[in-house]
Amino acid sequence: xxxxxxxxxxxxxxxxxxxAAKELGIKTVQVHxxxxxxxxxxxxxxxxxxxxxPHTAKSYLNIEAILSAAxxxxxxxxxxxxxxxxxxxxxxxxxxxxxxxxxxPNGAAIRTMGDKVAARAAAKSAGVPVVPGSDGRIDDPAxxxxxxxxxxFPIMIKAAAGGGxxxxxxxxxxxxxESLMPQASAEAKAAFGDGGLYIEKIIGRARHIEVQVLGxxxxxxxxxxxxxxxxxxxxxxxxxxxxxxxxxxxxxxxCGSALALTQAVNYKGAGTIEYLYEDDSQDxxxxxxxxxxxxxxxxxxxxxxxxxxxxxxxxxSGEPLRFQQSxxxxxxxxxxxxxxxEDPARNFAPFPGTVAxxxxxxxxxxxxxxxxxxxxxxxxxxxxxxxxxxxxxETRPAAIxxxxxxxxELRIDGVKTTKPLHQLLCEDEGxxxxxxHTRWLEPWLESSAHKLEAMKQ
Amino acid sequence: xxxxxxSPLPGTFYRRPAPDKPLYKNEGDTVAVGxxxxxxxxxxxxxxxxxxxxxxxxxxxxxxxxxxxxxxxLVEIA
Numbered sequence: 001x002x003x004x005x006x007x008x009x010x011x012x013x014x015x016x017x018x019x020a021a022k023e024l025g026i027k028t029v030q031v032h033x034x035x036x037x038x039x040x041x042x043x044x045x046x047x048x049x050x051x052x053x054p055h056t057a058k059s060y061l062n063i064e065a066i067l068s069a070a071x072x073x074x075x076x077x078x079x080x081x082x083x084x085x086x087x088x089x090x091x092x093x094x095x096x097x098x099x100x101x102x103x104x105p106n107g108a109a110i111r112t113m114g115d116k117v118a119a120r121a122a123a124k125s126a127g128v129p130v131v132p133g134s135d136g137r138i139d140d141p142a143x144x145x146x147x148x149x150x151x152x153f154p155i156m157i158k159a160a161a162g163g164g165x166x167x168x169x170x171x172x173x174x175x176x177x178e179s180l181m182p183q184a185s186a187e188a189k190a191a192f193g194d195g196g197l198y199i200e201k202i203i204g205r206a207r208h209i210e211v212q213v214l215g216x217x218x219x220x221x222x223x224x225x226x227x228x229x230x231x232x233x234x235x236x237x238x239x240x241x242x243x244x245x246x247x248x249x250x251x252x253x254x255c256g257s258a259l260a261l262t263q264a265v266n267y268k269g270a271g272t273i274e275y276l277y278e279d280d281s282q283d284x285x286x287x288x289x290x291x292x293x294x295x296x297x298x299x300x301x302x303x304x305x306x307x308x309x310x311x312x313x314x315x316x317s318g319e320p321l322r323f324q325q326s327x328x329x330x331x332x333x334x335x336x337x338x339x340x341x342e343d344p345a346r347n348f349a350p351f352p353g354t355v356a357x358x359x360x361x362x363x364x365x366x367x368x369x370x371x372x373x374x375x376x377x378x379x380x381x382x383x384x385x386x387x388x389x390x391x392x393x394e395t396r397p398a399a400i401x402x403x404x405x406x407x408x409e410l411r412i413d414g415v416k417t418t419k420p421l422h423q424l425l426c427e428d429e430g431x432x433x434x435x436x437h438t439r440w441l442e443p444w445l446e447s448s449a450h451k452l453e454a455m456k457q
Numbered sequence: 458x459x460x461x462x463x464s465p466l467p468g469t470f471y472r473r474p475a476p477d478k479p480l481y482k483n484e485g486d487t488v489a490v491g492x493x494x495x496x497x498x499x500x501x502x503x504x505x506x507x508x509x510x511x512x513x514x515x516x517x518x519x520x521x522x523x524x525x526x527x528x529x530x531l532v533e534i535a
Contacts, residue, residue, distance in 0.1 A: 054469070054524040055469055055522050341500065350501075350502050352467055352468075352500060380466070380467040380499045381498075381524060382500065383501050384500040384501070
């Protein structure tokens with residue numbers, strides 16, 4: 001077993017990892033920037049070490065500083081959390097080259113799954129349905145035009161080397177496609193030094209459904225699905241497990257396909273396989289695999305009873321997976337809402353500040369993963385996630401009632417948060433019916449703006 | 458008379474629109490009301506820092522990528 005774990009992250013996930021390590025009897029080292037000296041993770045860890053200035057490039061993204069902190073504190077493992085270096089293949093390799101354990105897959109697995117074309121090829125060969133599109137990069141305009149005509153419109157043109165929405169073009173017709181293709185290629189060349197493109201059919205009204213998997217490099221299991229269709233600017237705001245939209249037979253097929261892909265790549269660690277799902281056709285399509293623990297992992301923990309962060313540490317330590325697939329039972333319904341330091345009444349403007357009074361909800365089936373404490377000064381340099389309110393109950397309607405009750409207990413004075421947004425969502429008929437898709441929330445926010453503005457906090 | 462332009466927000470100050478782009482303004486440049494001299498990143502969202510009095514930039518008081526507090530002086534304009 002790992003003896004001393006260095007946490008190369010911050011915020012609520014650092015707290016979550018420290019808790020799992022403590023339960024396993026592992027000592028913890030919390031790295032921190034100059035702006036995070038007073039953070040909750042720093043207060044909770046056995047040892048702490050300053051790795052640089054507030055700017056992330058100089059601290060949490062600084063591989064050399066993190067490796068040197070591990071050497072100095074004699075840590076034998078590094079947990080990357082999510083974001084920052086979690087899916088940086090070079091970091092995973094550098095940690096192993098330094099003789100340490102990386103809590104996550106090796107660089108090669110991160111590279112394969114992080115490369116859209118390679119991941120799609122891996123999915124296809126494992127028998128996982130993929131969004132109709134080019135099977136790989138396209139450099140020849142004539143070939144692109146033929147492929148576009150075959151898969152149908154609208155079509156998304158993406159940079160093979162792209163990310164973060166850059167280099168994406170949407171074509172509604174063949175004519176439009178042929179004029180946008182050279183533009184997209186030039187933009188990709190300028191932005192990424194690689195003009196390679198690939199194209200994909202746009203699935204209009206779809207849900208975002210993802211499957212949690214765990215593998216030990218030899219054997220793998222799935223822990224059922226999460227639905228994260230409520231998104232604002234491609235950021236998830238409300239997640240639940242299971243999805244209320246999947247018939248049981250489709251659930252089995254979807255989770256089975258995720259498991260097949262996990263096994264096909266001999267995956268080691270915790271991962272998530274993301275899909276788009278169409279209600280009408282009951283078709284699902286692989287989008288990508290995330291090779292890290294995800295923000296919304298607690299909803300899966302609530303419905304399966306599996307402690308995912310603890311399991312990924314055990315797997316990294318070299319233990320075989322402790323579960324058979326038949327051990328994983330789906331029970332009840334869980335919902336997580338993200339409490340961000342953003343003001344929903346003012347177009348989600350960020351709201352750093354100092355936490356005055358703080359009341360954390362409790363009671364049955366209620367969990368609040370956070371890095372807040374009374375008097376904590378929220379630094380402006382990092383993302384706005386303050387905490388995740390997670391509830392579990394026997395059924396989805398009961399979980400929503402419990403969420404409303406828990407939200408009413410939550411009090412974070414001194415800053416504006418997204419709590420009113422979630423209170424309003426809980427009351428919405430569409431949300432209560434589970435009748436939504438990935439483009440549902442943004443128009444809803446526009447039409448509900450006056451209500452959000454009227455909500456005092 | 459020199460005037461100081463204060464940061465409207467706490468966060469990270471940037472003097473360029475992107476890492477591979479040139480500086481918005483240099484010391485010695487003439488600026489007009491509304492000109493952008495930098496960005497403040499607050500919780501991953503970016504806000505323009507605009508000049509409130511026209512004049513000539515004497516000196517930058519905060520460096521590129523420097524953490525700043527709300528109300529901290531960023532630039533001196535004469």
